[in-house]
Amino acid sequence: MSAVWTPLLPAATVGVGRAPLATPDVPAPITEALAALESLPAAERLLKTAAVLDVCLQAGLTLPPAPALIAPAEAETRPPLPMAAADVLRVMLEEAPPRLAAQALAATDRAGYRLPPSLLSLALEQRRTRPALAPLADAVLGKRGRWLLATRGEAAPVVSSDPLERWQTGTLTERRAALAELLTADRADGREQFRAALPQLPAAERAELLTVVVDTVTPEDEPLFESLLKDRGREVRLLAAAGLQRLPASAWAARMRDRVQALVRRDGKQVLLEPPAEADASWSADGIEVKRPKHESLGERAWWLYELTRRVPLSVWQAATGLDASGLLNWAKAGDWKEALRRGWTESLAVSPELDGLLAFGRAGMRPWEQAPLFGRIPTAEAERFWLGMLQGKRPPLTELLGSYEQTLGIADTLPHALAEAALAIYARDLAAERREHWHLAQLGLALSILLPVDQLPTLRALPGLDSLNAGNTPRQLELHLNLRLRFAAALAAGASGPGVTP
């Protein structure tokens, strides 16, 4: 508040007559006007002085000098996203599923554009509320966007190029990425960094980071895994075992193989199974859980059988029995231990995926809870072949396929091309024959509208029957997705402002 009022405030606050009233310090013509009021009774003088000052302040009597400001934003090096595309991207950011916005942001970056200023505020908001979009948004913020971050006292996201620095100072997510880089650059050194950090980490973080080592396991990691079999964290012990299981030449794998082989006896054509009668003293040291959990449905011997089964690749069972994957399933079905075996095998497949086994299990009708652990673990190319194989079957699991990719696909990625084509063909068939409930068909269409590569969207849109689905709001949402993605792609391809849009 302006200082010109100061001489009036004591009297105004406690009452005229109780404090002296001084004439404010103002430029000359106003001083004269105020001087003319000095002979008036105090109350009147105060009110009239206030009236004069108020009018003067309305005309901008005093404004403080400006502080030094930060330098303005630098000139941009990339062109802004064309207006027509920006209009679509705004809708995607505001009201479409994050995947649509992520695909569009990634495409913006690939095409060498930056976000126009009108989208920056929204993009920064989304960057805060949807962290998954942050790296994609950061790539297209441009100079203006980074300047805007600076005005908020947030440093522009500087990603250190040194993985060791990120490993030492980063968040858990950043450390994961940094560890992967360190391991790639120098396996032994990366492993040492990880081992050295272990004592300071809580169990959950030990497990989280250990998955990075397990996913890229090499034979030299064996001693590390061996030592982690004694970790206090259950999850860590399980992961260490999983790592060793992927090293068929490890001593641990050999011990496990021997234990499983001892359970099987071949008598001519017959294959006989003899589950463990009691727990071996050496099991605990190898990470086997001897004690059956409280609410476990398996009996004690079945539990041990399951514990051993899940620790060896399916091939160990194939070798021990002389049966292939579907042969194993049939063999188990005929016996008393099918529940333990089936569970063990499924989990083993999740750790060491073998395509034949996966296909055989898939065709035999895997149960949803059995599928869940598999999908996250299968390497991309394997998964694609697995699903392509599954789609050839009599009842193609389209829902499961889309659900699985929805879970595991990178946020800006779309289905692999061949798989997308196959899925679309099956969807077209189902749609034409109305093979499923309308709401279900609409849901599948909706998932496809998000996950299909953009060049296959016209095919989806042209499918007969798609627009006559009776399923509430879903068909409209589906149409919105198609519309947004196709318009964005077209606007990006056009490269310039679309028709009817002002420059």
Add this chain to the structure above:
Amino acid sequence: MSNAPPLTAGAVAALAPDAASLKAARGLLGLKGWGNLGIDGDAAWGECQGSGAKPYQTQVDLRGAAPSFKCSCPSRKFPCKHGLALMLLTLQSPAAFGNARPAWVAEWLDSRKERAQQKEVKQAAAVQAAADPAAREAKLAQRWTKAAKALPELKRWLSDQVERGLGTLDAATRPQWETMAARMVDAQCPGLATRIRAAAEHLGGGAAAPLKLLRELGQLQLISEALERQQTLSEVQRTDLTVQLGWPTPREVLALGERLRDAWTVLGQIEEEREGKLRERRVWLAGAHSGRMALFIDHAHGDRPFEALYLTGTAFEAELIYYPGSAPLRAMPAGEVSPAAATIPGDTLAAAWARLAARLALRPYAAVQPLVLAGARLSVPAAAAESPACLVVDDRLLPHRLGRNPQERLLAYGGGHPLRLFGEWDGDALQPLSAWNEAEPAMAPWQVQA
């Protein structure tokens, strides 16, 4: 060609009564649902298949400064999703539009033209009605007498407050102030009552309250003095005073106001909630040739749209009628509107203050005033990079009332570079309404309500 400025998808979005309508409209952008799409210089039309047997006839009149919509669908939203979708389609798929105007479109366009003509005839009649001044004069004389009688009471009350000391007043004083406000209503001076009630909001407001109260009381003092001397005032000064007292301006007097034809650029606009479900919209206009400013205020109830659309940064040629007064600002458009080229003025801070001082010298009552500033920069101090951002013009710090989101949008828009900034100045701070990037004048303007 159409009279309307070319619309962007963003401008069409701005026409939507709510987000749901816009969303629904976006769901209608497939060409499959549409038939008989067409567009020509005056209108756009199409038939949209809805849930009924007969498709809805959707049409948009493009002749005015802003599009007008009509649709045969039963929606109470206006414009409805079909109208919005039709406008979006003209942008998205212009190739799908023919140009053979069907009978139902032609009929509607004709009827609209007819109605516009009838409205003008009515306005002329209102001017005629002003010719009965005797009754009006008598009523006015009665009002002045009543106000004069209440004046001593108001003056005494003002003195009482500063004698007690504004720091001793608190929330418990409010009933006494309310009594005074009610007395002013009895004296048929609702404008004074409103001021007293607004001032009473500061009671009990802590350390800053005495100064705020003093400024409000100073304004009341100013009005009471004018009232005391009303007989020595000029006719137009008396009119200024009646506005302060809250007396209605009769329609016939308005019709006699100054008429000014110019190319009016829409400088900025703001919509605010008023009591009940009333929404008030203030649209600020700048005349390219006269250099004059004008303020158009209109109201709408609940979800209903305002009668006409004004796009900030566009211009139209029209005659405005100013409300009478010494430094007239408030005005309303009269008669036909045709398109014109926009010009955005810009003052240095000194020029802006000089302009404002000249206006206040004629009419000193506190009111929201327009400021158009050149070379304004919004940024953060180098010493502490944090919000709130500083608005700097000609090396002075101008206090502003930007909320968090508009501030961030304006920062992004300007990037710390010079802006041509338009806003409403209330004597304390500026509420920016719109801005143009001086380095990139072709960029669509920033607006406080986007």
